[in-house]
Amino acid sequence: MANQKNNIIIEQSSEDNNLPKVFLHGPPKFSIVLQPKPSHNFHILNPSSHPPLHEFIALNPHHASSITAVVCTGGFPVNAEVLQLLPSLRLVCTPSAGTNHIDLFECLRRGIQVSSAGNLFSEDVADLAVALLIDVGRKISAADRFLRSQLQKPWDFPLGSKLTGKKIGIVGMGRIGLEVAKRLEAFSCMISYNSRNKKPLLSYPFFSSVLELATNTNVIILCCDLNDQTRHIVNKEVMLALGKGGIIVNVGRGALIDEKELLKCLIEGEIGGAGLDVFENEPHVPKEFFSLDNVVLSPHKGALTSESLIGISQLVEQNLKAFFSNKPLLTPVI
């Protein structure tokens, strides 16, 4: 009986040994994104996503050359050094829309494919951008805080500013920017945009610089990638051009804004307010923000809905299955 049992175990592991190896490159909780299933045509080496990559390889050096796919997340870069460590790597799968934690150029050079979340999160991120905009303009979080303090009776709460009809400048007209535009059009807002290139099929007015965009709008919403050209694209000049009643919303990446300068402008009233889902050094947020009523702070949760988690788990799985069946990726980046 015991022998039979052992044989079964050995059989199972030799089956697993024939399947391509996938590594989860993220924090321990990251395991929620991909759990082992009998239907998989791949084998997850570290279903608990612990210990981290370098420690795992140190403990299991033979696996360095067996890993053919990595599922990675922001904060766990796939850079030249990691790529060097995994010579058999053929696929990098990120459950995010952003890819700035992956050295795309190096992957391209090595013939490694990359998949992302595609448009899966676009609606949720766009919803959050609008949520932050309405909150800042109408002081929703500040008012909720005011009521819960139970100090003020009768109610004497400051007035907000009207959103309907405002001029909105969207930086980055990818899928998220388009979803934001669509939502705000239903509020009769006037949409204009800046992006790397003018989009010939879009009828919204295009401005070739964020400075011009800020000069001509009341609200700036950042929906673009973070790269060398967009780092600190919102600087002091842009903020002054936006003006004292202006609102900035950031659902892109923290470093799109000069955070120190933003804080100054908020404190000094050079801009009206800001709604921020991302920060330069997450999860660290400068504590000077905490006493401001004209800012709404959100802990990078643009895509963190139950619906999106179910969706991204399915998508990561589908991309891996497709890749290992020699089929095209569902959401390829390169």
Added chain:
Amino acid sequence: MGSISVLLVAKVIPYLEQELNKRYNLLRIWDYPQKSQLLTQHSASIRAVVGNASAGADAEFIDALPKLEIVSSYSVGVDMIDLNKCKEKGIRVTNTPDVLTDDVADLAIGLILALLRRICESDRYVRNGNWKSGDYKLTTKFSGKTVGIIGLGRIGTAIAKRAEGFNCPISYFSRTQKQESKYKYYPSVVELASNSDILVVACPLTEETHHIINREVINALGPKGYLINIGRGKHVDEPELVSALLEGRLGGAGLDVFENEPHVPEELFGLENVVLLPHVGSGTVETRTAMADLVLGNLEAHFLGKPLLTPLV
């Protein structure tokens, strides 16, 4: 015109108070600790009352002002004014429709988003330094959820239009079905609640709509359902709402209004699935100024014998 006595029964923006003071002999109800003092001194001269969403003129008060000609409300809702009494006595009533429609609709959507995506809660999370310990929990997607609207008037329609931008299917309940509407009609609030993820109260407060949100409706909306009230506090049976929230029978609530403002049930302060606002539906500089101009315009028209701008009675 300076000899016309106008009584202000509610706090308004400084612009309105200053203009009323310039144009009329302005009396402010809060200058009189007892209403009886006010009436003794001025009841024979007051020709106009300016109220708001929370304070107007009931039958008793109207009877105590024999010279009253017009009640001009700094609000669109006039449930605090005894309209029948005004009709009976030939007293004009004006309100501030249209100018606040957009702001109230914007706020309704803002409340839905703040509630489903836990914007206020996660802002607190960051300010308390908790982000360093880990991410905020998953919240609920808004786009695509079914929105049920009670009252498809100006404000209800404006809310529907905005929700459509989020791909939300829209359904509604109102006194009569709107034949020209493309939205799905339900003949009862319970049925609407049963078939909606998010239920929005956007109708006027009348005898018929008092406590239109009762235990049955709340249970129909359910533990995954959300209630948004930008109407009047008395639309909702507030003790029923509180117990439903405490017992988990309702998913959450976004409330701009309460049965007994400025009182908010204390039990709500400990809940993370509610968003609480101090009746700010029309609370923007732009809109309150436009509302003020309507009040001033209506009063001016009345005292010049011209047609009123936005009469109800």
